Amino acid sequence: MTENNGTIKLKEVTKNYPNGVAALKDISLTVQTGEFVYLVGQSGAGKSTLVKLLYRELVPTSGEITVNGFDLQHLREREVPKLRRTLGVVFQDFKLLPKMTVAENVGYALHVLGKNNDEIRSAVTQVLAEVGLEAQADHFPDELSGGQQQRIAIARAIVNSPQIVIADEPTGNLDPKTSAGIMTIFQRINDRGTTVIMATHNQQIVDELPHRVVEVVDGQIVRDEEGGQYTHELDNNA
Amino acid sequence: MNWTTMRNHLHDSFKSIWRNGWMAFAAISGVAVTILLVGISLALVFNVTKLSHDVENDVRVQVSIEPKTTDRQEAALKAQLQKIKHVDQVTFSSKENELKKVVRQYGNSFEMFNGDDNPLSDVFVVRATDPEKTVAIAKQAKKLDHVARANYGGTQTKKLFKTMNGIRNWGMAFSVLLLVVAIFLIANTIRITILSRQNEIEIMRLVGATRWYIRWPFILEGAWTGLLGAILPLVIIDFGYVSVYNGVGQQLTTSGYHLLTPNALLLPLNIALIVIAMLIGSLGAAVSMRRFLKI
Ligand SMILES: Nc1ncnc2c1ncn2[C@@H]1O[C@H](COP(=O)(O)OP(=O)(O)O)[C@@H](O)[C@H]1O
Ligand SMILES: [Mg+2]
16 A cells, blocks of 8 residues: 555546436546646536545545545445545635634544544644644634634644645635635645645636646546646637 | 543533433433333343242142031041142141231231131141142142132232233333333434534544544433433332332242342342443434434
């Protein structure tokens, strides 16, 4: 499994929802360790569906998926937590617990894995420093700005040192300046060798921080471009 | 699972019983009524089993002698009784002696029958070589001259069994019904807890908490609800049994049969009931988790 850490592989993946919507059609995609990949495309294109397949929130209708060396077709329900411990997931709506402080929200991720308080304290202190929230450790989420709340969520996602960080519209609720700050943090995480895969329809962040772009339209990959822009150059010219 | 984790689960589970307020109260009451009934039924089952055993092992046949039988005739009767197959021993007990037993059993008001007013008769207590022979011996004894009645195996106790069995059967049937109600009531409180902790559950799943880690607090909450529900019925059953034992039990003792002593019955019964209560609770939690905990 070690040599596959940080890799994602989809082979001919199709996902139909029970209501008949064909969200993904025959998708193949390979992401190497340490890559930074944007999944772009309009609302409804299938980005979130693809992301949910990666952390095994959904199972594909057909096709093969390997994430961090886990063969998701053959992953048993009770082994899903093992997969998730190697991933960090960040969402548009932060998903923080309002009754817990910043430090508790971040520590929660280790707490539920049965880590002891000393381990948790030191890991939380370190990771809050990384996202620039040391001073807010004892605040509650709703005392902080949207950007700060998203940093808490990122801190929680990386506190267990995942090999892959998955983000679904992480800047969706944030203004452009705050978004840029959030992107800096993702870049730092990626600089340490962690694979980052980010679904977004935010043109600004993709264009300002160029990385590999995978464009999804109507459930299919129509473009896979290293160092690409949000929109295809030919489209721009046209 | 380490100690900190355990402690947090315990804390969470208690907190939500408190938070669920009257729902939890309804569930606890449901368990209480159920446990009371199950407890009474079980106490009956154990005692009926015990008494049946006593009766089955009873080798005595009580042969009442007709009044006005002469000493000579009695002696002849005794000899005839001794000749019946499988008879081991025949002992005489005068009607005065029999009255003493009744007085001991039912109280001093029977003293007034002393002397010539004594309505009882002299008896021969016939002991069989083995308990299965008592029926045949009683039949043969009845045919002999000067015999009024021949009773075996606690004829009276058998009547008591009928009543006890009736109570037990109805109790059991009703218990099953209540069991379902109690499970449903607990499932309902757990549902509230699950729904109120939806966000937490989502995050736990996301960061890789095991399914059992997520389930434990709900199982525990169910189990505690069951345990809390068991307290009152256990107190009632324990005190109740001691007074029943001191009352009815005393009467039975004089007829040669014995209820289970409180010492022998109550410890295992209490343990069984606590286990049942906690199982009801956990089952309720399981029912709710199946429906509402999508993990
Ligand atoms: N749970 C669901 N059940 C049925 N259809 C869904 C569900 N989730 C998403 N879809 C549909 O699948 C398609 C892709 O959705 P999604 O993956 O959320 O796209 P995106 O994240 O790119 O906006 C859309 O047509 C959407 O309506
Ligand atoms: Mg989406």
